[in-house]
Amino acid sequence: MIIDCHCHAGKGDLLTGPWDTDAPMGTYLRRAKAAGINKTVIFSPFHSNYQQANANTAKIVAREPDRLIGFAFVHAQRDKGRIEQIIGEAVTRWKFCGIKVHRIDAPATREICDAARTFGIPLLYDPVGQTDLIELLASQYPDVNFIIPHLGSFADDWRAHLRVIDQIDRYPNVYADTSGVRRFDYLVQAVKRGGAHKVLFGTDGPWLHPGVELHKVRLLGLPPQQEALILGKNLLRLIQGVKTASKSRSSLVH
Template identity: 65%
Template sequence: MIIDCHCHAGPGDGLSGPWDSDAGLGRYLRRAQEAGIARTVLLATFHSDYAEANSAVSRLVSTRPGQFYGFAFVHTRRDRGRIADLVRTAVEQYGFTGIKVHRHDARISGEVCAAARYFGVPVLYDPVGEVAVAELLAAQYPDVNFILPHLGSFADDWAAQLALIDHLVRHKNIYTDTSAVRRFDLLEQAVQRAGAHKVLFGTDGPWLHPGLELEKVKLLGLSEADERLVLGENLLRLMGR
């Protein structure tokens, strides 16, 4: 079973680009079905009120509970003091299975990590190239699992992505996803050095083509068992499923 660990959906209210505008799933779902992707983790787009955005994502998840998982998006600075409440609502009322934080909003915080520890869910944190934070996360929160997507940088940041591979190798609770990684050799190196158990398949949909992102994993030439890990089993393990 193929699971996409990283797809945005729902309303956005910034209107500066697709990343903070409404993200429909129509084209994504058609393409995902054609590619054989069975399940998807849904995350909000950038939004001025993540309580509202997460609620909208929960409604999408409820339409296809066997197909969608939800992660709660939080803003560490703007939501300071209420992050545990936001995550509690997402986990206990919506059935969400993870937390999403983006450096574009603000850096990850201890408050987020404490909430992840308490509720037993992973954190998908995009550090926007600031991958040295993995060292701190691994040392201070060894019982929390962190997924740093795009091999640490959505941009074509060779140095950051290479550095993240070292963190994947050294820290048992640091993971990455395959979405938007342009340098195939680095993706291949991540699997070879850190192991297939440290890499998750993601697309950063609906903006990137899920079939194209999946083909990168297929081209890695993994064993059947390792490919199953990347394409879904790693995510299910981190979510406790």
């Protein structure tokens, strides 16, 4: 099974660029199907109200429940004091399986990590090249799994790539995704140093072509078992405890 672990879906409301305006799924889903991608993790574009955005994500998942997996987006500062409530609603009501946080909004906080721990879900955190915080997150929350997209930098920052490769090697709870990484040899290094069990296939759809992003993983030329880890088994392993966690904590959300 091939799972794209990183795709935006739905409308943002800020109108400064595609990333906060619109992430239409129609073309992406056709391209993903043609490429052989079976499932996709989706979350909102940037939005001024992530609770509303998560509800919109849930509606999109409900239209394609066999293909789509929801992650809840939160703003570390604007949603301060109600992170657990927002994540709890997403996990218990809509069966979301992870959290998305972006440093452009605000750096990840203890409150967000505590919510990830409470509900047993991974945290997909984009540090926008500022990878130092990952050291603190990983060491302070060894029981929380962190997925770092773009090997730490969508902006092609090779220094960030190297730091994240080092982090997935040193920390058992730090993973990276392949989305948008243009310097191919850093993907090679990530697998060589961290291992295939620490890398996840992602596309940053719908804006990047899922078939192109998938082909980069194919070009690594890995043995079938290692390739299968990157293409889906790693993600499944990271979200497998979510259902139990959500059931045991369902009383947190009313």
